[in-house]
Amino acid sequence: MVGPFAWFKWEALFRDWTVFAEGFKTTIMVAVLSLALALILGIVFGVLGTSQWKLAKLVSRVYVEFIQNTPLVIQVYFLYHGLPHMDVMIPVFAVGVLGVGVYHGAYIAEVVRAGIDSIHKGQMEAALSQGFSFWGAMRHVILPQASRIVLPPLTNQAVNLIKNTSVLAMVAGGDLMYRADSWSSDNLYYGPAYVAIGLLYLLLCLPLATLTRRLEGKTGVSS
Amino acid sequence: MIQLEGVNKHFGHLHVLKDINLTVKSGEKLVVIGPSGSGKSTLIRCMNLLEKPSSGKVTVDGVDITAHKALVAKVRQSVAMVFQQFNLYPHKTVLENLTLAPMLIKKVPQAEAVKAGLAYLDRVGLKEKANVYPSQLSGGQQQRVAIARALAMRPKIMLFDEPTSALDPEMIQEVLDVMVDLAHEGITMVVVTHEMGFAKTVADRVIFMDDGQIVEENSPQRFFENPTHERTKSFLSRILR
Numbered sequence: 001m002v003g004p005f006a007w008f009k010w011e012a013l014f015r016d017w018t019v020f021a022e023g024f025k026t027t028i029m030v031a032v033l034s035l036a037l038a039l040i041l042g043i044v045f046g047v048l049g050t051s052q053w054k055l056a057k058l059v060s061r062v063y064v065e066f067i068q069n070t071p072l073v074i075q076v077y078f079l080y081h082g083l084p085h086m087d088v089m090i091p092v093f094a095v096g097v098l099g100v101g102v103y104h105g106a107y108i109a110e111v112v113r114a115g116i117d118s119i120h121k122g123q124m125e126a127a128l129s130q131g132f133s134f135w136g137a138m139r140h141v142i143l144p145q146a147s148r149i150v151l152p153p154l155t156n157q158a159v160n161l162i163k164n165t166s167v168l169a170m171v172a173g174g175d176l177m178y179r180a181d182s183w184s185s186d187n188l189y190y191g192p193a194y195v196a197i198g199l200l201y202l203l204l205c206l207p208l209a210t211l212t213r214r215l216e217g218k219t220g221v222s223s
Numbered sequence: 224m225i226q227l228e229g230v231n232k233h234f235g236h237l238h239v240l241k242d243i244n245l246t247v248k249s250g251e252k253l254v255v256i257g258p259s260g261s262g263k264s265t266l267i268r269c270m271n272l273l274e275k276p277s278s279g280k281v282t283v284d285g286v287d288i289t290a291h292k293a294l295v296a297k298v299r300q301s302v303a304m305v306f307q308q309f310n311l312y313p314h315k316t317v318l319e320n321l322t323l324a325p326m327l328i329k330k331v332p333q334a335e336a337v338k339a340g341l342a343y344l345d346r347v348g349l350k351e352k353a354n355v356y357p358s359q360l361s362g363g364q365q366q367r368v369a370i371a372r373a374l375a376m377r378p379k380i381m382l383f384d385e386p387t388s389a390l391d392p393e394m395i396q397e398v399l400d401v402m403v404d405l406a407h408e409g410i411t412m413v414v415v416t417h418e419m420g421f422a423k424t425v426a427d428r429v430i431f432m433d434d435g436q437i438v439e440e441n442s443p444q445r446f447f448e449n450p451t452h453e454r455t456k457s458f459l460s461r462i463l464r
Contacts (some may be wrong), residue, residue, distance in 0.1 A: 126310035130324040131300035146316050
């Protein structure tokens, strides 16, 4: 009887290390690009969520509620399996960036909205009274103050985002999770494959999580 | 300079301003007094459109700011406001509080903005505090910085919304001194306040508001010595003890 973590299985894994390195690279690239997209969406919809303009508020609300209350897997399936039926073909890498980015954009929008709401409304009034536009006041007065409050929950979102890029495995996305799946389904060496990639995810996430805790200490927010 | 015509303001079921007609002349010092809830803060906040009137017309420096798509932000550049709660930018130093808007909005070069900022700080007696953060200042000092920040935009009109109401008693005078000093210039001032001494010495005209209406308006002398309206009399007797 051969154990799931037999040494020769590890040897096979190290022999094929480039497979995992490729996946690691894809995961990092999807994570970085989707985080950028999520931040843009999160800031825009977060700000809209605090605006006086009712339509903007509604649009922001619909986006946040719709995305937060449906599974990420279904959203990614829609992009990957659904859109081609409407003659929209996007490469699987873009499906990853778009799917994960839009998903976490909704969460970041809520984080940003809460951060802005925590700034006293006198700040916006002071900026407006000086002649700033709404967006100018946001950029130079409100968001710099909100960002200090928002940073810890934001890094927490980045951790979740990295882990959630593994959804790409379900649509043959070439990421770390997918590589482990496909490599081990060929040779049935599941044990080393999943342990190894689990450690790689940990390698990415643990520093961010530590940073989150540090930032919470700095801003006086405790969990 | 400022003209309000038939201005009404509703907050839900509350009718806070009732058909207000008021003209403030260029260079005039107008003091607005009245009990809390009388609508005086709402009135002054309509003058830079921080409150949007439910109906009526507000004209500032020749521009109808209640008009559809009026360039309100442009008008606000020359209408500075000083708030009860100071509302300094806590993430900026004192000097940066003064240079932010001139540099970003009026595109004043940095060196020039800093020079002017220091001059205004000197004027309110706080030049040595240029590089500290607002949270390190006392309330009175913060409000003086807020006045300097308002001046840094070189406004034609200054609106003061209860500038001393949030201050400890011993700090009120230092702020009033700065305001009295300002009043000697040609700038147009509208001041909502409970400081009757300030009203007596500085105002060209005093208006008394109650229940969303202007009940009485007069020169400070006649206003305080010879109030005609019952509501004014009872308010003054309560406040001037």
